[in-house]
Amino acid sequence: MPTQRSSAVSTWIPGDPDQEKEAKEKLEIWPLDEYNAALLNEVHPYNYIQSTDTPHEIYDLIAIGSGAGGLVSSKQSARRGAKSALISAHLAGGDCLNVGCVPSKGLLSVAKAVSQIRRASDYGIDLPGGYQVNFKKVMERMRRLRTKISPADGHAGTSQTGAHVYQGFGRFTGPDTIEVHHSNGAKTTLKFRKAVIATGGRPSIPSLPGLSEAPYTTNENLFNLEVLPPRMVVLGSGVIALEMAQSFALLGSSVTVLVRNEHFLKSKHGDDEAAQILQTALEESGVTFVTGSAKRVTTIRQRGDDPKEQPLMKVTVGSDSADDIDLECECLLVATGREANVENLGLEEAGVQYQAREGIQVNDLAQTTGNPNVYAVGDCVAGVPRLTHVSGEMAKLVVQNSLFDDNWKISSLVVPAVMYTEPEYATVGLHSASAAEKEGVEVDTYRAGLEHNDRAILEGTNVGFCKIFCRKGTDEIVGATIVAERAGEMINEISLAMKNSIGLRAIGRNIHAYPTTGEAVMGCGIQYINLKWKRLD
Template sequence: KPLAQAETLEGNFSVPPAASPSRMGPAWSGEKAEAPVPADSGHAGVWPLDEHNARLLDCVHPRGWENPERPADFVYDLVAVGAGSGGLVSAKQSARRGARSALVEQHLAGGDCLNVGCVPSKALLRCARAAAETRRADLGMEPSLGDVHFSKVMQRMRRLRAQIAPVDSCETTVKAGADMYIGKATFTGPHELTVGEKCLKFRKAVIATGGRAKVPPIPGLAEAPYLTNATLFNLTELPPRFVVLGGGPIGLEMAQAFRRFRSQVTVLEGMGRILGPEDADAAAVVHRTLEHEGVRILTSVSVKSVQHTAGKPWPEIRIEVGLPGKEAETICCNALLVATGRAPNVEGLGLEAAGVDFKPGLGVKVNDDLSTTNPDILAVGDAIDRPEFRFTHMAGAMAGMAVQNALFEGEDLPVNAPSRRLSELVVPRCTYTEPEVASCGVSNAEAAKAKGIDVDAYTSQLDDNDRGILEGAEAGGFVTILCRKGTDEIVGATVLAERAGDMLAELTLAAQNRLGLAAVARTVHPYPTMGEAVQQCALQYSRARWRKLSPGA
């Protein structure tokens, strides 16, 4: 019954402070204050309580769920804590391979990615792209104002999120053969943890508790009605003025989307440029594109304080910023998104009792095989002390590694575990602005040099790609591939294009499996595609090595 949770909201289900109407602004005016998430769960919940969110919650936090009953002497082969990508893969894969497995989740199964991350954000980006397309005058159609009905955009997002949710549901975990527990996990020893009144004993465990938005200690920010990714997707009305604190992937994606929805948008970045870890040329193109669309981007900014005044329909938020060589400026907005990085969820788990070393704000200390200071407990995903691996897809890959290393050491790798060691993984990443910035391995020659790697760089411009020309691709798009100097070994790549993330997959495949750039050059690519730009880079390597006929031969 998809409306089961929306119809009955009494009992211990209420809104935690982080999701209260006073913090979240006008989208909740006149609405019921209850949300079907336990008040002691610490999760901000989902809103509004329509049929789509009811369907979502039926999957990821089903009401009346009864935790399994096991004998007191029952020992699990593997217990995963946290039902995001890492925990779901750990529990399901081990169960399907014959292990007695369990999964514990305190909040919402599916983790941030399904509920408040990858899935809802990409739904918004699709609508934002459609709005931008309608305003273009170079496609042979009369451009329109492209008015956006924000409430319908958010309704579509909730509907599609609920459609995807069954893949990560509690029921699906049980069907895979694992026990599913809803509640807070607390380690009480090196081989046991509690969930409520129940004690779970285990041979091996995987910590997959994910991360949360990192909120900087700015005077007045904690008291202000700011948004994070955990609350942004609860909005039902479009804020007229929208400020993003942070010029990383999350911040820039939402900045472009909300500008295309017709908010006035400002991005505040403390570093000298946006997208700091990525190729500088790619970041510069994204910067120019967003500014051309009307996003104001300020870099090298120091935020001095945040003040706010309650109001209807929106609060008034005032941000005092310092700019290099200029007087302090006050920027006013109605909604402030904090997107200044992520912090691992490692506090309050009882890791001390389990003999697991960790540092608040940094994560669980792991070895190259994902083991912790307790060799029988492994950690994956956003919970570990390796920020370069904090992506949903990497959490899933690490989970496959963890299952293999914990339970099947000495056997051949399963198909979805690329390696046994972190150091052997090639990490693909993508910022889903338009154009997208996608990269794997080392993203630029400077980063390679810092790691002591001398490289040859091969670049192909999308301005010269037939499909790019026909699609009206953004000026400045390119593919750059870095190879170890004098060889075709791919050590990194950057793609700046409309579908850069899709194009990067080929290069990640080649780099992870050491196929070499020559193999890419020998592979026939269909015409006309953006993927030909990848092959053009590879052909630069091959053509330099062609044997040529001698004169008169």
């Protein structure tokens, strides 16, 4: 194995004014306190170029992008004996670690604690002094926990697997070559047998008059806030929008979510019962919903250099059935979807076909259209769910297919999805009868409500349900929707069953621990069994 460098050239120093400016302007990370400095030392070391003095003449596999897809591709291939490299332009760990899954769940955990404190009297607990949210400490906690998780995605950890790490922007210069552009102006040319594009995605910003000039916020800078905004307006009603709407409402912001139409969960093929339960839960958390479209954004006061000085914006909302209304806010969160990062990658030189915004075209083996030696995974791929665990699973698939001549197929993946609101909302497969009908599949629906689930009753969270959809007349599971406090944990049992062709009858026969919310999954299975019972004449 080539000699690996033991450390980066230098480190990020908490409070250094020049470095703080650089971190904010180039990496959108601030403040540069001890936790963010430690984070950056893991995922984007200062003045770092590459982890080796002796690059391989040709790499078996090179991954461009250091989110889940790139990390899994490079690490797993290196562990399995390949000459592997990772090219990291921004923050290793990608959106998930830095501006997505990890920090958002850090805030959600605090919001859940606030929700429980609000209901303290229901548990027989008196809080005569009330409670107060210290937003500065909440955000400091989030940064501390994010930093604790970061070594798993950091450059040092990747290098320890045997993969070479290059920090810079990677661009194809031919069908089997990539040029890495480093921050100091240097360039490194790498040759590969197989390459994986894992460049992820970014927030999609709508064309809205006044928005481009406004100091709006996306998930990419939301977690840098140092002062709780008194008022927040959220454009969008998807996962990021609703998770953060509930979090900030519970933390003390006055939150308004703009819902463009009546389809609360973004899809007219979503579950209506789930949508109603979730909307009611968010409203009880303090979220207000306004139906209509944002027509324009007016900036009243720009954000100043002082983090305590908050901007002020006005969002004008209109609908066909009502007069326009104006909503003022200090934080305008734009969460209206995602688009692929495919620009300036030299995809034309590599012969890779793609569409701007939608992403890279791949076949069922994850090979790009136009160059079978180049694969693509994750959010930069057209038509796949934009989820961290999808990126990671596609990366495993690519390593197996590209290096070991296998034929794992994207179409074979069974992908659960979870929104971590309170209650949680989890789906897998055809997640409603309407969605099944759209696909031409007739289904039987089995539903177990939580109103009689003992664990949920004891914890005061017995609002919700588990619905499992089976191909009509059989116990073959084709999808499910769960609304429950532990929906994200419960959905995994159903995903496993679907992946391994385990029918609903077997789930009903499986002994579940008592008392657990997961018994609702078994309840659906028992319903199926009861329909097939033999009876004495």
